Ligand SMILES: Nc1ncnc2c1ncn2[C@@H]1O[C@H](COP(=O)(O)OP(=O)(O)OP(=O)(O)O)[C@@H](O)[C@H]1O
């Protein structure tokens with residue numbers, strides 16, 4: 238069991254590198270795309286809202302594997318057209334196809350997560366900004382988004398973990414992520430324990446991520462944790478007012 | 485008040501109408517706040533007091549009427565409610581920046597410290613220098629007795645403290661008129677005093693203020709004018725002595741009787 242690990246640890250680690258790379262790039266790109274789309278999804282204008290709804294329901298409602306096949310094998314059907322457009326180099330490469338699929342899929346989920354966050358921002362806080370004459374852009378920048386992301390934060394972490402595990406599907410389009418490497422090692426050695434090591438590797442990656450995400454969350458929500466005993470807060474207050482307000 | 489300066493009202497609304505879902509809540513309200521006026525709006529629940537106040541800074545968009553803030557005039561029609569021109573939007577933002585609102589539920593930004601709450605408006609709306617703004621913000625916080633809490637987050641403050649910070653935040657905008665919507669209604673009785681004390685100081689200092697309040701005794705003491713709103717109309721207005729000592733309308737008489 239251990240000898241599998243010593244013999245193939247390099248390959249497994251390389252696989253982990255690819256898994257992490259795919260997940261990280263896809264999650265970041267999806268994060269950038271999801272923000273404007275989520276805002277559009279909340280917009281009053283149907284013209285903006287409906288296409289986004291359609292996009293989200295497609296990518297949430299179909300299996301990731303099917304999406305990956307659609308992009309990778311489906312694009313092969315349009316080889317000629319894609320070549321003419323100068324895009325064939327992109328769709329020929331399984332790595333780019335996987336990345337595109339993950340970005341689209343994760344964008345769809347992140348739109349929904351962010352939409353929930355945007356809707357949960359306390360309305361009074363937005364109104365306080367509006368009443369002050371804050372421009373729409375500054376309302377988003379200073380009030381709406383900081384609140385929405387904090388609310389959405391745990392769910393976003395969850396989505397990234399799902400993406401990391403889901404990325405194992407790339408092994409079927411000849412990419413050697415953790416799963417791909419594992420399958421190759423198994424086909425060479427017929428030693429089932431390699432799957433155990435792969436599982437542990439996934440567990441290690443997700444655990445590390447959970448730890449990191451949790452630290453980040455603590456940092457972002459420190460304003461909710463610094464509550465102190467209320468009794469010390471109220472008693473001397475009136476005295477301070479009268480002391481403070483001399484003109 | 486020299487003669488050379490034309491005497492413009494700080495805030496004037498004319499013939500304001502507002503309906504929600506076909507029910508008319510404001511039925512033609514006109515009100516003028518001269519500089520240094522302290523106007524209390526009283527009335528029973530549902531009479532449209534909050535709506536009137538919120539129409540003044542366009543948190544609610546009136547169906548029709550006219551709004552004048554320190555020389556700037558807005559003619560309001562229903563078609564302004566949807567998509568607005570950029571110029572009109574700018575004008576609205578400018579008017580709002582001249583009117584500071586203090587809410588019943590404080591509405592402090594929970595992810596910002598007390599100091600950041602007070603500094604945001606002057607920095608981003610008035611586009612003033614950050615260092616000056618910080619100095620001024622600290623001065624204002626000291627004034628409302630909240631300076632030593634300036635690095636805290638709103639979640640660790642009591643209701644009265646939150647409202648005092650909200651008042652400092654409003655003051656930081658150096659507003660033409662301050663609007664208060666029942667600033668003490670969400671507070672425990674023992675915290676009401678500290679907030680009223682701050683508001684009283686502002687009144688004595690000559691701030692122009694319009695406040696909706698159920699604190700009749702306080703309204704009587706600090707107001708220069710009291711307005712009684714009943715079912716979307718101003719039924720009676722005048723000096724506090726007139727309204728509280730010799731109310732003309734039956735409704736007001738009944739309201740006052742129920743309060744004491
Ligand atoms: N956003 C809204 N949508 C629909 N109806 C509303 C809305 N805001 C207020 N109303 C209605 O308008 C009427 C007046 O409300 P408003 O809040 O102005 O009363 P108020 O005088 O401030 O009462 P209170 O003393 O209870 O605060 C109420 O009947 C209320 O139901």
Ligand SMILES: [Mg+2]
Nearest residue numbers: 533534535666
């Ligand atoms: Mg009200």
